[in-house]
Amino acid sequence: MVRTFTLMYWLDDGWYVGKLKEVPGVFSQGATIQELEENIQEAYQLMMEDESSVIPQVGVQTKELGLVA
Numbered sequence: 001m002v003r004t005f006t007l008m009y010w011l012d013d014g015w016y017v018g019k020l021k022e023v024p025g026v027f028s029q030g031a032t033i034q035e036l037e038e039n040i041q042e043a044y045q046l047m048m049e050d051e052s053s054v055i056p057q058v059g060v061q062t063k064e065l066g067l068v069a
Contacts, residue, residue, distance in 0.1 A: 003033040005044075009036060021062065023047060041067055 005026075012029070016036040022027040028043045030036035037066030045069050 001069045002066050003069050004064060004066050007037070007040060007063045008060040009033070009063065010060045018060075020044065020065075037065060040065070 005023060006021035008016050008021050009016050011017070015029045015031065016033055017029045017041035018027070018036050018038065018040060020037060023044065025055045026040060026047045030039050046069075
């Protein structure tokens, strides 16, 4: 099953950092947007096993992202 989430991301020291808006504990980074999306997918899968929370960031961008559950 594919669920659609909003990927919120920003640049931090040359890295794309992001989290899923609807699942605040899913947070990752990557050298490119594609790498960030792959890392978010992995973080999402791990989150399904163990929940955690992340403090919202200020000034972020958003992007719709479909993930396989």
